[in-house]
Amino acid sequence: MALLEEPIKGVPVAKNYIDGEWVESKGEIIDVVNPVTCETIGKVGISTKEEIDSAVQAAQTAFHDWRRTPPVTRCRYLFRLRELLEENFEEVSRVQTQEHGKCIDESRGETRRGIENVEVACGIPTLMMGDCLEDIASGIDEYLIRQPLGVFGVIGPFNFPFMIPLWSAPYAVATGNTVVIKPSSEVPFSQTKITELAEEAGFPPGVWNMVHGGRTVVGGMLEHPDIQGITFVGSTPVMQDVIYPGCGETGKRCIAQGGAANIIVIMPDCNVEATIPGLMTSFFGNAGQRCLAGQTLVIVGDDDSFYNDFVEKVTDRARNIRIGYGLDESVQMGPVRDVQKKESILNYIEIGLKEGATLKLDGRKAKEILGGYPETCFLGATIMENVSREMRIVREEIFGPTMGIIRTKTLDEAIEICNESPYHNGHAIFTSNGKAARQFQYDCISGNIGINIGIVAPMAFFPFSGMAGSFLGVLHTQGKEAVRFFTESKVCIHRWL
């Protein structure tokens, strides 16, 4: 099938956007590589400490006037941004596919989810309202006002280059704060495009800033006394060892979202035909690189016939997944982001085999890559049977297109397996039994629960929850919780003498 047109052309350099100006970083310039073609499609600077300081200073300066801009006016900038994102829907989706490798359907899904956050933040005049109670004692009234705090840092991951910073940034600016966004340097162009549109939407200089880079930028954000809080989505080790303690040491607010190793439970009464596409999306969508991906499939019951038939159907479907460049509309799975990530996934498959798992479907080498692209970053779907709950391929995050299958006799045992996982991000159950579904929802420890949904991605007006190894903090990104995170509650008691 013919490819959709690539939007990134001519090896551009992704620049920083500081105080309303586009500036090339003075730091090291590195290549941005399309994982499908392995060609350099652009370049990006690894910004310096001075550059992040300069962005924070611009944001701090802009905060003074921005917080005084009425919420109803602030949200009009977001309405405009929302319109521009819609107008550029297809282009921004293709940018994601070109720099990340995901399929075009997946990129459009990411675009939609990002825009929905801008839409929710457009309701800030209502969302940000405080509370009031007259006559808490005779002649005395009490109010609660939500006030912005200042500059916030937003640190995005490589796997959802467009959407994830939008879980935070629209709420931050809508509530009167200013932001400095650091996209992943592996995939800088999606955020660059959003920032171009934010500029076109007319945000005053310094309100919306973007600084590309790596550890230096993250360290600069953590240390900076003028940054009031940070939202982070990335790996659990960085979340636990760098972001959360770093915010704690400097008294910053923190939303830190980490990794996951989600478990999908299959009851023998599930609707098999509808369940299998859900499993394909859950385990192999985005090439498994998402914190809501299924990693372990737990099949409940001792009916061998159901088990064998179900696993056969899942394997057949996975074996025939079309692999290639996501700008080919027929492609169902793209590559993983880079060779190092591929090696890590291959290593986990080896660990699984050493620990006693057996290969039902070997995806270590992609069977066929449509378009004849180099196999450098491609993997096929891998399915392993004879997996047990203590194995590392169950307990650690693989972040790739793999499925490990465990059998249990009862739902209770399946829930135990979910609950002993170090991660609790998005476990799910497929069943047609309401009682089993309720028990799962009630007893399973997980920030997000799916009932006949394999990817438990909350809509923008709900918080993106997560627990244990998947999350550190109190409030979450998106919706009302984001509004709470980005504002301080100020209580005023009035008595007029």
Added chain:
Amino acid sequence: MNLRTASETLSFIRELEEKAAKLYEDLAKRFPANENDFLAFAKENRKYNKQIQMAYQSVISDAIEGCYAFDLESDHYTFETDLPDSAGLANAATKALAIEEKIMGCYTLGAEQSGSLLADVPRNFKMVLKKRVKRLERLKALA
């Protein structure tokens, strides 16, 4: 060709609708007495394309099965629009009916396959099917 993803399936359906719309525009020129009918059909086809595209772009997300929602053989639904110069209105209407049946077949099976997977997309497929019934009646009357 086997269609599996939402993107390729909707691109294919868009092509079918547009191809049929062009045929109706041609028929409107060839049969001036029925110009209004045929131009209305062409306009509707393009409206359906917008409606389906809007449904897709509004509902597509990482939580639904965009890459695994269909299993359609495109060969079953493709059609030719060539009509001999000598063809009369009845022949043209018969041809259009056959094309409509192909398009409706694609929507019907597509809605069934993606029914529990793509939310608003299959719902809109069904809405388009329902609206097309009147067109079939009109074409039958002309055939």
